[in-house]
Amino acid sequence: MEDNILEIINLNKNYDKFKLCDINITLPRGYIMGFVGANGAGKTTTIKLIMNMIRRDSGKINVIGKDNIKYEIPIKNKTGYVGEQPVFYDDLTVGWTANFAGKFYSDWDGAAFNELLTRFGVDKTKKIKQLSKGMRMKTALAIALSHRPEFLILDEPTSGLDPVIRDELLDILMEFIQDERHGVFFSSHITSDIEKIADYVTLIDNGKIIFSEEKDKILNDWKLVKGDINKSDDYRDDLVGLKVSKTGFSGIVKDIDAFKACHDMSLLTIDKISLDDVLLHLAKKENQK
Amino acid sequence: MFIPISNNNPRPLYEQISEGIKTKILRGELMPGDALPSIRQLAQDLKTSVITTKRAYFELEQQKLIVMRPGKGSFVADYDVDEITSLSLRKIQQQMREIVDEAKRTGVLREDLENIFYKILEEEYCGR
Missing domain, CATH: 1.10.287 (Helix Hairpins)
Incomplete structure (x- = not known):
């Protein structure tokens, strides 16, 4: 398993009021990883560390099999990055911006860029400030894709975009991953996007990785348990992130068989889980600590 | 290739996909030797993850309904x-x-x- 497109080993970063603690993430080539977590959980900090935009305190990051600091230039040549808010010059045109960005890459493919723009419906002669949020993201994505990267890193690419554009973006990512040497790492708090196309999901909360696993395994293993309010205390210890409302309670369990063995299930409902349920309940558990 | 999958179906997605293809094979819509879409292509078409379609194909291979040839693709097997x-x-x-x-x-x-x-x-x- 040495052919990982991204490998993060015991990564640490301390700020005064926030710290990233022993982050470990591995993404093999050929797959998409969704990086989820609440606002302020550490998603952007992690991504900036991968891109070597901020300095790490300790740990190791390998991108495309190489140390991200030592081999920064060759790695960036092969990495497409779209930040949360693409930084462009507002008064200049899309075409100028691409021309400018292209100069930094040895494999810049202007024809591919023009093709992508046409496909995305972005007018090259427009000034950046005239573009809508969706168009801006598409421009950034077109730039990120036009130097033939192997690895795409996207920080919240879908936030603030309408469902149609989000769907188009997912399509583009799926297309990118048709080449099994490619990989995608994208953060989002729109869990439905991740639920659709991600192969792996990493959940971060308060600077710590809660899990980093195959998505199907997460969605299969965890179950949502619901029941009547006056019984909720019986289950408090065995359910994760117990939520109590006026009429009922809900919580999640990882090992439903073990749970079944020690509880009377006749009064409970077991449900398939969504990524949202996992996030809501796990985040709740963290708050209770 | 149309494969009916639904989020409301309690069965896992990979099973819905493998069952969908199995049905097509057993009904004769797909014949032995026919090429199946690549794992990645199918994932894109169905908007699912690659791991999901991969697992579906593995299931089918275990049931000896398809053969997966690395680098060539997947084909309907000469099943018994x-x-x-x-x-x-x-x-x-x-x-x-x-x-x-x-x-x-x-x-x-x-x-x-x-x-x-x-x-x-x-x-x-x-x-x-």
């Missing part, structure tokens, strides 16, 4: 009809046993069980 039939009969037998067990445990009468069974048969096979 009898073997497939006996496999699915065995699976059905096991599922029925589970149903009967469940009925016994909850005190459902044999007669009621039979009635349910015939009623379902009536509904499912009626007019075919």
Whole structure:
């Protein structure tokens, strides 16, 4: 398993009021990883560390099999990055911006860029400030894709975009991953996007990785348990992130068989889980600590 | 290739995909030797993850319905009809046993069980 497109080993970063603690993430080539977590959980900090935009305190990051600091230039040549808010010059045109960005890459493919723009419906002669949020993201994505990267890193690419554009973006990512040497790492708090196309999901909360696993395994293993309010205390210890409302309670369990063995299930409902349920309940558990 | 998958279906996605393809094979819509879409292509078409379609294909390969040739793609296998039939009969037998067990445990009468069974048969096979 040495052919990982991204490998993060015991990564640490301390700020005064926030710290990233022993982050470990591995993404093999050929797959998409969704990086989820609440606002302020550490998603952007992690991504900036991968891109070597901020300095790490300790740990190791390998991108495309190489140390991200030592081999920064060759790695960036092969990495497409779209930040949360693409930084462009507002008064200049899309075409100028691409021309400018292209100069930094040895494999810049202007024809591919023009093709992508046409496909995305972005007018090259427009000034950046005239573009809508969706168009801006598409421009950034077109730039990120036009130097033939192997690895795409996207920080919240879908936030603030309408469902149609989000769907188009997912399509583009799926297309990118048709080449099994490619990989995608994208953060989002729109869990439905991740639920659709991600192969792996990493959940971060308060600077710590809660899990980093195959998505199907997460969605299969965890179950949502619901029941009547006056019984909720019986289950408090065995359910994760117990939520109590006026009429009922809900919580999640990882090992439903073990749970079944020690509880009377006749009064409970077991449900398939969504990524949202996992996030809501796990985040709740963290708050209770 | 259209494969009906639904988020409302309680069965896992990979199973829905493998069952969908299996049905097409057993009905003869896909013949031995026919090429299947690549794992990645299918994932894109169905908007699912690559791991999900991969798992679906592995399931089918285990049932000897398809063969996966690295670098070439996946093809419908020259499957043994009898073997497939006996496999699915065995699976059905096991599922029925589970149903009967469940009925016994909850005190459902044999007669009621039979009635349910015939009623379902009536509904499912009626007019075919």
